[in-house]
Amino acid sequence: MSRKAIAIIFACIAVLAVVLAVMPRFWMGGSDGISGHGWAAYIIGAVMTVGLSGGLFFLTFYSARHGHDDIDRPDDPAV
Template sequence: MSLRLIFWIAAAFVALGALLWGLAIFWQGMGIGISGHGWFAFILGGVFTLALSMGLFLLTFHSARHGHDDIDGPST
Protein backbone atom coordinates (compact mmCIF):
# COMPACT_ATOMS: atom_id res chain seq x y z
CA MET A 1 0.00 0.00 0.00
CA SER A 2 1.46 3.34 -0.99
CA LEU A 3 1.87 6.30 1.33
CA ARG A 4 -0.44 8.32 -0.90
CA LEU A 5 -3.24 5.77 -0.54
CA ILE A 6 -2.84 5.70 3.24
CA PHE A 7 -3.04 9.50 3.27
CA TRP A 8 -6.32 9.50 1.32
CA ILE A 9 -7.84 6.81 3.53
CA ALA A 10 -6.88 8.78 6.64
CA ALA A 11 -8.27 11.97 5.09
CA ALA A 12 -11.59 10.23 4.41
CA PHE A 13 -11.88 9.14 8.03
CA VAL A 14 -10.95 12.64 9.24
CA ALA A 15 -13.70 14.04 7.01
CA LEU A 16 -16.14 11.50 8.45
CA GLY A 17 -15.16 12.56 11.98
CA ALA A 18 -15.63 16.24 11.11
CA LEU A 19 -19.05 15.47 9.66
CA LEU A 20 -20.11 13.58 12.79
CA TRP A 21 -18.84 16.40 15.00
CA GLY A 22 -20.73 18.98 12.93
CA LEU A 23 -23.94 16.93 13.09
CA ALA A 24 -23.60 16.57 16.86
CA ILE A 25 -23.30 20.35 17.25
CA PHE A 26 -26.26 20.86 14.90
CA TRP A 27 -28.45 18.37 16.75
CA GLN A 28 -27.55 19.85 20.15
CA GLY A 29 -28.48 23.29 18.87
CA MET A 30 -31.90 21.98 17.89
CA GLY A 31 -32.37 20.25 21.24
CA ILE A 32 -32.39 16.77 19.74
CA GLY A 33 -30.55 14.04 21.64
CA ILE A 34 -29.25 10.73 20.35
CA SER A 35 -28.57 7.67 22.48
CA GLY A 36 -25.32 5.76 22.68
CA HIS A 37 -26.78 3.03 20.49
CA GLY A 38 -27.73 5.64 17.92
CA TRP A 39 -24.20 7.05 17.85
CA PHE A 40 -22.76 3.56 17.55
CA ALA A 41 -25.03 2.76 14.60
CA PHE A 42 -24.31 6.14 13.00
CA ILE A 43 -20.53 5.76 13.26
CA LEU A 44 -20.61 2.11 12.19
CA GLY A 45 -22.72 3.00 9.15
CA GLY A 46 -20.28 5.74 8.17
CA VAL A 47 -17.25 3.50 8.56
CA PHE A 48 -18.82 0.66 6.56
CA THR A 49 -19.94 3.09 3.84
CA LEU A 50 -16.41 4.48 3.54
CA ALA A 51 -14.88 0.99 3.54
CA LEU A 52 -17.28 -0.29 0.88
CA SER A 53 -16.81 2.72 -1.40
CA MET A 54 -13.02 2.61 -1.07
CA GLY A 55 -12.99 -1.13 -1.75
CA LEU A 56 -15.11 -0.77 -4.86
CA PHE A 57 -13.00 2.12 -6.18
CA LEU A 58 -9.80 0.16 -5.55
CA LEU A 59 -11.22 -2.85 -7.39
CA THR A 60 -12.21 -0.62 -10.32
CA PHE A 61 -8.75 0.94 -10.55
CA HIS A 62 -7.05 -2.47 -10.18
CA SER A 63 -9.21 -3.91 -12.94
CA ALA A 64 -8.45 -1.02 -15.28
CA ARG A 65 -4.68 -1.11 -14.59
CA HIS A 66 -4.36 -4.82 -15.22
CA GLY A 67 -6.26 -4.88 -18.48
CA HIS A 68 -9.42 -6.61 -17.32
CA ASP A 69 -11.52 -3.84 -18.90
CA ASP A 70 -9.82 -3.95 -22.31
CA ILE A 71 -11.83 -4.93 -25.32
CA ASP A 72 -10.05 -7.61 -27.34
CA GLY A 73 -12.32 -7.36 -30.34
CA PRO A 74 -15.84 -6.56 -31.39
CA SER A 75 -18.47 -8.66 -29.70
CA THR A 76 -20.66 -10.67 -32.00
Protein backbone atom coordinates in the same frame (compact mmCIF):
# COMPACT_ATOMS: atom_id res chain seq x y z
CA MET B 1 2.92 4.19 1.06
CA SER B 2 3.91 7.57 -0.33
CA ARG B 3 4.02 10.77 1.68
CA LYS B 4 1.18 12.18 -0.40
CA ALA B 5 -1.07 9.22 0.43
CA ILE B 6 -0.24 9.51 4.13
CA ALA B 7 -0.97 13.24 4.04
CA ILE B 8 -4.33 12.61 2.37
CA ILE B 9 -5.23 9.96 4.95
CA PHE B 10 -4.33 12.26 7.84
CA ALA B 11 -6.30 15.11 6.24
CA CYS B 12 -9.36 12.87 5.92
CA ILE B 13 -9.03 11.76 9.54
CA ALA B 14 -8.69 15.39 10.65
CA VAL B 15 -11.81 16.40 8.72
CA LEU B 16 -13.70 13.46 10.21
CA ALA B 17 -12.58 14.45 13.72
CA VAL B 18 -13.73 18.04 13.20
CA VAL B 19 -17.09 16.90 11.83
CA LEU B 20 -17.60 14.49 14.73
CA ALA B 21 -16.65 17.22 17.22
CA VAL B 22 -18.98 19.84 15.70
CA MET B 23 -21.91 17.56 14.85
CA PRO B 24 -23.31 17.27 18.43
CA ARG B 25 -23.51 21.07 18.70
CA PHE B 26 -25.89 21.17 15.75
CA TRP B 27 -27.99 18.31 17.08
CA MET B 28 -28.21 19.68 20.61
CA GLY B 29 -30.41 22.47 19.27
CA GLY B 30 -33.06 19.91 18.29
CA SER B 31 -35.79 18.62 20.55
CA ASP B 32 -34.42 15.09 21.02
CA GLY B 33 -30.89 13.90 21.66
CA ILE B 34 -29.26 10.93 20.00
CA SER B 35 -28.75 7.84 22.11
CA GLY B 36 -25.57 5.81 22.18
CA HIS B 37 -27.17 3.30 19.83
CA GLY B 38 -27.95 6.12 17.40
CA TRP B 39 -24.35 7.30 17.45
CA ALA B 40 -23.10 3.76 16.97
CA ALA B 41 -25.42 3.24 13.99
CA TYR B 42 -24.36 6.57 12.50
CA ILE B 43 -20.63 5.85 12.85
CA ILE B 44 -20.93 2.25 11.64
CA GLY B 45 -22.92 3.43 8.62
CA ALA B 46 -20.33 6.08 7.78
CA VAL B 47 -17.41 3.65 8.15
CA MET B 48 -19.15 1.00 6.05
CA THR B 49 -19.97 3.56 3.34
CA VAL B 50 -16.38 4.77 3.16
CA GLY B 51 -15.11 1.17 3.19
CA LEU B 52 -17.46 0.12 0.40
CA SER B 53 -16.52 3.16 -1.68
CA GLY B 54 -12.81 2.50 -1.18
CA GLY B 55 -13.23 -1.16 -2.06
CA LEU B 56 -15.12 -0.37 -5.25
CA PHE B 57 -12.53 2.22 -6.28
CA PHE B 58 -9.79 -0.33 -5.63
CA LEU B 59 -11.55 -2.93 -7.78
CA THR B 60 -12.05 -0.40 -10.58
CA PHE B 61 -8.38 0.57 -10.71
CA TYR B 62 -7.18 -3.01 -10.22
CA SER B 63 -9.36 -4.19 -13.10
CA ALA B 64 -8.20 -1.39 -15.39
CA ARG B 65 -4.50 -1.92 -14.63
CA HIS B 66 -4.60 -5.66 -15.20
CA GLY B 67 -6.39 -5.53 -18.54
CA HIS B 68 -9.74 -6.88 -17.42
CA ASP B 69 -11.50 -3.90 -19.02
CA ASP B 70 -9.84 -4.23 -22.43
CA ILE B 71 -12.03 -4.89 -25.45
CA ASP B 72 -11.47 -8.45 -26.65
CA ARG B 73 -11.97 -8.55 -30.40
CA PRO B 74 -9.87 -9.74 -33.32
CA ASP B 75 -7.54 -7.32 -35.09
CA ASP B 76 -8.96 -8.26 -38.51
CA PRO B 77 -12.03 -6.07 -39.20
CA ALA B 78 -13.35 -8.60 -41.75
CA VAL B 79 -13.96 -11.22 -39.06
